[in-house]
Amino acid sequence: MFDLKLHTAGVIAATFGMANLLARPFGGIVSDVAARYFGMRVILFSIGVQAVCGAAFGVIPFISRRSLGIIPGLTDADGNFGSGLKQLIFFSS
Numbered sequence: 001m002f003d004l005k006l007h008t009a010g011v012i013a014a015t016f017g018m019a020n021l022l023a024r025p026f027g028g029i030v031s032d033v034a035a036r037y038f039g040m041r042v043i044l045f046s047i048g049v050q051a052v053c054g055a056a057f058g059v060i061p062f063i064s065r066r067s068l069g070i071i072p073g074l075t076d077a078d079g080n081f082g083s084g085l086k087q088l089i090f091f092s093s
Helices: 006-018 020-038 040-063 070-091
Strands: none
Touching: 006 020, 020 040, 040 070
């Protein structure tokens, strides 16, 4: 499909894993700073967001077992579209 050699595909895939070397520590620092300013509000908000995500993906297998691959993909795409739309509505100048 992409006409890549095995080595090239491996290097491309490994770059995503290597991104964790920077992203995870940076996320921890941002989390510590946010906890200092917002405290328990952010923790409770995060629990609510995770509960909604878990509920959404927990219902997906009951929709259609035959389409188990496409339905999560569509759900993810809708979430990405919604986040982009929110950025346009609330944060455009």
